[in-house]
Amino acid sequence: MVASRYRLDASIGEGGMGRVWRAVDEMLDRRVAVKEMRIEGLDPEDARTRRERTLREARATARIDHPGVVRVYDVVDEGERLWIVMELVQGRSLEQLLVEDGPLPAAEVGRIGLSLAEALREVHAGGVLHRDIKPGNVLLENVGQRRVMLTDFGIAAIQDAKALTMVGMLVGSPDYMAPERVAGRPQGPPSDLWSLGATLCAALGGTSPFSRETTLATLHAVLYEEPRLPPEAGPLAPLLAGLLAKEPGDRPDVAAVTRALTPAAPQQHPEAPRPETRTLDIGLRRPEPAPDPEQVPEPVRGHRRRTTLVATGGALAAALAVTLALTLPDGDPRAGGPTPTTSRPPTVEGTSRPPTATLPAGARREAGYAWVPPKGWERVVKTASEVHYTSPDGTQELVAQSALAKDDLLATWRTSERAAHQGRDYRKLRLARTTFRGRPAVVWEYLFTLEGDRWHAELLGFDRGSRSYQIGTWYRPQAGPQARRTYERVKSTFTELGPAGG
Incomplete structure (x- = not known):
């Protein structure tokens, strides 16, 4: 029992920041997901930073009330452990779906993209950046039209709050990390939209358009190479190319993305109130017919290249120069190893x-x-x-x-x-x-x-x-x-x- 209220049932996910449990809120008699953030065994400074980061994650997400964002219900501070109580999503992550079932049709990807764009519009309006959009953090509910949801705002930054410095840690996945973030430059809503573009490419083709066999090659591709758009992109290709522009100012804004994706998701339903409890089935919706190519606008902008610094992940100091990063092929023990991406999504009951x-x-x-x-x-x-x-x-x-x-x-x-x-x-x-x-x-x-x-x-x-x-x-x-x-x-x-x- 956590806080004499939340009864832990079974572990449903684990990553670098902790473990997620399926649980029951005994007070309200509803199923929830409880994210356990372990901070024991750290020195006082690391423990303080981890606690502040966790609490900021909860505050950032709790400020957002949108069907496309996983809801945070409660935060429990037990000293050496913090617990974040969240909405439990019965379904799979987009990453799990791709691993188990393969890439999705363009019409389904358009629907997913539209849902995510609408969620990001609400997120950015609240002064929040997600900063880690990737297939592992996109959840698809196992009911009806499969509600699409963003989760794990573990590295979200409230724009009017003092930034935390995570010494020695680059959190995120290079395959889905905007060039300006890799380079250590200022970030904003266009950075999330770049990650959205890479995620939609992965949904169409199975992998990010910048995935390479090594961390080094992936970082280089993000910074300097043109994206390898999947052949299945079809009418979505112009939009995806625009989202993946190297310079933030060359990317379409969230309104333009929504307009471009609306024809690709003709059966998208209006947002509905979110029930507190519900019974879910395990059926998957069949994809809609492919959209008319003439209905999709072309927000394609020029790409410019820039010499930058490369940040490497794991437990090392971030922001190593390109010349040093080039000494770290696939086997860098602190650069994330081969093709690093994501931990298992925290609020999914996987199949x-x-x-x-x-x-x-x-x-x-x-x-x-x-x-x-x-x-x-x-x-x-x-x-x-x-x-x-x-x-x-x-x-x-x-x-x-x-x-x-x-x-x-x-x-x-x-x-x-x-x-x-x-x-x-x-x-x-x-x-x-x-x-x-x-x-x-x-x-x-x-x-x-x-x-x-x-x-x-x-x-x-x-x-x-x-x-x-x-x-x-x-x-x-x-x-x-x-x-x-x-x-x-x-x-x-x-x-x-x-x-x-x-």
Whole structure:
């Protein structure tokens, strides 16, 4: 029981900032989601910053009363733990939907985009920036027209409040992070709209138009490359290109986005009052017919490029220069690893399918694979299909992920390796084709220096059918023999499960 009122039932999500529980409000007899923010074990300054950040998250979201934003009901402060009580959404996140069912038709994406644009109009009018719009933070309710909702304002900033400085932390997903945020420049509503554009592209094509095989390549693409718009975009392509303009002033505003998306969602219903309790089914609505291409305006603006600073994530200081970032290919242990995106959405009761593969004893199932991670290591969920584990002493990290197979993996990694040569202290040990359990694979092993510390990285990648899998590690050289044994042991337990985890 939390605050002698909220009875925790089951854990439904976990990420870098805490855990989310399905719970029952005993006083009002309704089901809720309770977000547990753990701050024990931190030094006083970190604990203070975490508490202020959590309370600001709750205040920012509680100020917004809109059907497209998850409602905050209550905040409970218990000293070493904070609890945020939220509306429980019965459904899946857009990220889970894409992993389990694949990309969506353009008409459905138009409807989702229109709902999100209308929610953002309300959010921005309240002086709030979301700052972390991505498929993992878009929830789709399992009823009727599938109400679309924004959640996890964990890094939202109230524009008239003093900004918090999260030393050593870049919160967010590079794939969906606006160029000005990556560069450390001022942000505003156009930054959220850029992330909306990347999210809608992912809904159409399965991934962000800036997703690359490494964190470095992703950051470079966000800053300097044109977006790879999905072929399925069709009449939505001009709007998406405008939203993804490099300069904030070149992007359409939320009113223009709403006008452009309205023809793509002809069956959109007016906003209805939000019930406090309801019974939900698990049906999914069939998509509407494709929109008329002539009805979609073309808010396409010029793109300008700018030399900027690159921020890297994890537990390191943010805002490393491009020249330093180039020494950090896929295996940067504090740069988020390969293609970092999101933790599992906090207010979703997800659905999953039972595994069909024979799993080793103690295996933990993820989206698309299972493995046996070391006991006692810190688990961080980056996306529904990418998970990291860090050793208690911080000298080793393990990562695994699954995604749709694309280009030849060796060719992609060679491109990233060439970029790494532009930096300092990178030394390739090997980058070549190999085998894993008797089938084709690619291995990339190298050394690099980060903030004066030397690291050893090894990545293994392979394709199985339409899916691509990666499992890797990076460790301090002094942990070498034991780190190698740990990696080999965990790698031996890796089991592919397919796109739906079963």
